[in-house]
Amino acid sequence: MNWLTRLIPSIMTSKSKSKVPDGLWSSCPSCESVLYAPDLEKSLFVCPKCDHHLRIGARKRLEIFLDNGYFKEIAADIKTKDSLKFKDTKNYSSRIKDAVSNTGENEAIIIGKGALDSMDVVVAAFEFRFMGGSMGGVVGEKFVQGVNEAIKSRCPFVCFSTSGGARMQESMISLMQMAKTSAALQKLKAEKLPYISVMVDPIYGGVSASLAMLGDINIAEPDALVGFAGRRVIEQTVRVDLPDDFQKSEFLLKHGAIDMIVHRRNIRTKVHGLLKKIYKA
Numbered sequence: 001m002n003w004l005t006r007l008i009p010s011i012m013t014s015k016s017k018s019k020v021p022d023g024l025w026s027s028c029p030s031c032e033s034v035l036y037a038p039d040l041e042k043s044l045f046v047c048p049k050c051d052h053h054l055r056i057g058a059r060k061r062l063e064i065f066l067d068n069g070y071f072k073e074i075a076a077d078i079k080t081k082d083s084l085k086f087k088d089t090k091n092y093s094s095r096i097k098d099a100v101s102n103t104g105e106n107e108a109i110i111i112g113k114g115a116l117d118s119m120d121v122v123v124a125a126f127e128f129r130f131m132g133g134s135m136g137g138v139v140g141e142k143f144v145q146g147v148n149e150a151i152k153s154r155c156p157f158v159c160f161s162t163s164g165g166a167r168m169q170e171s172m173i174s175l176m177q178m179a180k181t182s183a184a185l186q187k188l189k190a191e192k193l194p195y196i197s198v199m200v201d202p203i204y205g206g207v208s209a210s211l212a213m214l215g216d217i218n219i220a221e222p223d224a225l226v227g228f229a230g231r232r233v234i235e236q237t238v239r240v241d242l243p244d245d246f247q248k249s250e251f252l253l254k255h256g257a258i259d260m261i262v263h264r265r266n267i268r269t270k271v272h273g274l275l276k277k278i279y280k281a
Contacts, residue, residue, distance in 0.1 A: 028052055044264045053201065053221050053264055057103070058110040058125035061160050061200075065123060065268060071112030074122070075145040079106050080138045084171060092169040099130045108132075108163070109139045111146035113153070117272045120155040122146050126200075126207070132164035135207050139167075140177030143211065147184040156194045156275050161212040165205015178210035185214050194279045196271055199226050199249070199258070217274055218258045219267075220249035226258070 024037050030052035040047075044064055045054040056064075063069035086092040100106060108130035113122050124146050126133040143159075150157040166174040188195055197215030199208075201224035209228050212218075220226060227247040235242055245251045252258045262270045 029054070046264050051222070051263075053223065055128060055162070055201065057129065058105070058127035058160070061125040062110060062112045062114070062123055064264075065158075065160075065271075066112070066114035066116060066121075067118065071114035071123065074111040074113060074149050075142045076106065076110075078138050078141060080136060082169075083173070084169070086169040086171075088169075095131065095169070103127055103129045105130055107138045107142065108134055108136075109142050111142050111149075113149060116158075116268065116275070119272060119275060120153060121275075122150040122153065122155060122157050124157070124159040124161075126160065126162045128162045128164075128202075131167065133162050133207070134164050134167035135174060135177050135181075136167035136170040137173045137177065140174075140180045143177075143181050144184040147181075147188050150193055151188060151191050154191075154193065156196065156279055157188055158196045158198065158271060159211060159215075160198045160200055161203050161207055162200040163203055163205065163207035163212075165207055175206060178206045181211040182214060185211060189216075194275060196274065198262075198267065198271070199224055201225050204228065204230065213257075215259075216278065217260070219260050219262050219270070220252065220258050221264060221267075222249060222261055224249040226252055 026035050026037060026040065027033065028035055028047040028050060031047060031050035033047060033049040035047065045056045046052070047054065062071050080096050082091070082093040082096070105127050108127050109124055110127065111122065111124050113120070115121065124143055147157055166178065168174070185195055194216050195214065197212055197218045199212055199218065199220040201221060203212050203224065203226050205228060208226060225247050226249060231242060231246060243251065249258060249261050253261055
């Protein structure tokens with residue numbers, strides 16, 4: 001055993017004894033810069049080097065958006081049941097248990113009532129870590145209960161959507177949520193209450209084709225991917241090469257599919273300003 005071989009274990013041992021807390025450092029998925037977690041949180045999880053908007057959880061989203069991070073959760077106890085006894089490579093019930101364990105949430109959406117610069121609002125936020133933010137029966141029901149609370153309280157409704165689409169494990173039950181949520185938003189409109197949709201990377205499928213694109217004002221974060229089918233599926237179907245920025249929020253804005261792009265640090269101010277213009281309590 002030479003001196004280098006003897007040295008390496010001692011180096012590894014000293015590193016293993018380091019008391020650096022897990023999660024203290026992360027890297028930007030765009031520019032790969034090493035980011036210090038407390039600084040990243042201060043920047044609202046936007047990379048200070050390249051301005052990339054990192055993905056954040058639904059609960060953190062509500063805390064950032066609402067006054068003092070406070071909200072009263074709506075329909076928190078509704079849980080998904082495996083009515084169809086669906087199984088692919090794994091039982092649906094097992095997938096749900098894993099998602100609950102990994103995220104600490106009961107479903108792929110959180111609905112909360114709070115205040116935005118002292119204005120009462122009901123806010124929905126999708127949790128992408130929960131089965132890709134997919135929309136099943138419980139997600140649709142929670143969304144509708146959020147709309148109903150907004151109508152009852154005579155206040156605006158805001159939704160931050162990020163999703164892979166309708167949840168295949170629930171078959172037609174999940175597809176029905178597209179019509180169910182759209183009908184609820186029509187009811188909100190009839191009550192002359194505003195709905196602001198904020199699209200967050202990524203947002204696809206049945207969610208983008210229903211509630212995400214039905215806002216009185218449709219907003220997206222910078223570089224958010226928004227579409228129905230994925231890029232590769234479209235290219236293989238129509239047999240053409242798509243532009244590099246296809247389905248990015250900047251492409252959608254240029255072609256009139258959304259109303260505006262808003263940086264995460266400005267979202268509170270922008271949404272509040274819009275609501276002041278279009279809503280009279």
